[in-house]
Amino acid sequence: SQQGEEDPQALSIQEGENATMNCSYKTSINNLQWYRQNSGRGLVHLILIRSNEREKHSGRLRVTLDTSKKSSSLLITASRAADTASYFCATDGLQGAQKLVFGQGTRLTINP
């Protein structure tokens, strides 16, 4: 079974609004990553947050990590139609970053 679970499974908002997606995981991790996937395409790496970090920013993205609750959130500010995609969180295990375990994703739709 997959480690990460995203919430909500689908989110539809108006352009310009902020979008927040949540991810929960089960085991201890080295880092947590967020990826974006446009329909029928490969995944694009957005941001990585390490287990000793609590918050990280990249452009319009803000990621938080709460290791005590085993959860993370991805905030996209001032959304654009081009942000329409599926967003996945992925975690690696303490044994090393040999592989990532992905959640089921959040399908984000930005309405113009």
Add this chain to the structure above:
Amino acid sequence: DTGVSQDPRHKITKRGQNVTFRCDPISEHNRLYWYRQTLGQGPEFLTYFQNEAQLEKSRLLSDRFSAERPKGSFSTLEIQRTEQGDSAMYLCASSHPPIDGYTFGSGTRLTVV
């Protein structure tokens, strides 16, 4: 080198046939991964190479699946005696620590009819 390349983009095959997919990673990346993704789900790990060594295989990788990475460069994933349940997107990714994150290819979509 513009990224991870996968070939073919789409493959339709009849049940029982063998198929082979190719992945060309970013040249300086020593780690290569294969994932499978079905509709509405996240990618599931299949196998991982460091250089030419296959270091981990998922339980999802039945004996009909085999992957190679000769000389630590490109990789191939072969599925023998395909079944309808093999229909999925097969994704390849590469990485090279300490670079953050994976670089994914666009995937090969397999349809078994």
